[in-house]
Amino acid sequence: MRWKPIIAALAVCAVVLSCDSEMPESLLPDMMGVWKTSESKYEGCFFELRKDKISFINNAHLDKFLIYRVSKIEITTPRVKKYLCTVYYKDIEGKRFEFPFYYDPSDGGSIRFKNQITIKWVKEDDRSIYKTLMEYSNVTSD
DSSP states (O other): OTHHHHHHHHHHHHHHHHOOTTSOSSOOGGGOEEEEEOOGGGTTEEEEEOSSEEEEEEGGGGGGOEEEEEEEEEEOOOSSSOEEEEEEEEOTTOOEEEEEEEEEOGGGOEEEETTEEEEEEEEOSSOOHHHHHHHHHHHHHO
């Protein structure tokens, strides 16, 4: 009989410790997609966020089209309606990288890199990076 309260207390502790409503396990749905900026020095540059991968492309260097598997995602609860997100990923050789950015869900959403806060990236309409690249390539080749 003395075991029932102990087992109940352990079950409650397990539930409380496993529930962290402020730290999503993955990106918010609105964060996923292809992102671009109107900043001229990044013309032809895009990145794509998915729940399990991150991709970078620079149209000037198509041989450097990079796709990485995401190993971890951290998202802090917003204080001023902006999320601080860090996507952790590894390259094929196992080298670890971090991609920290701020996500602002207002006005359709925007991303600003933590180290380049003045540059605003906006999401393309739900499309893959491949479609975006093909459309960009057709526009610039005309």
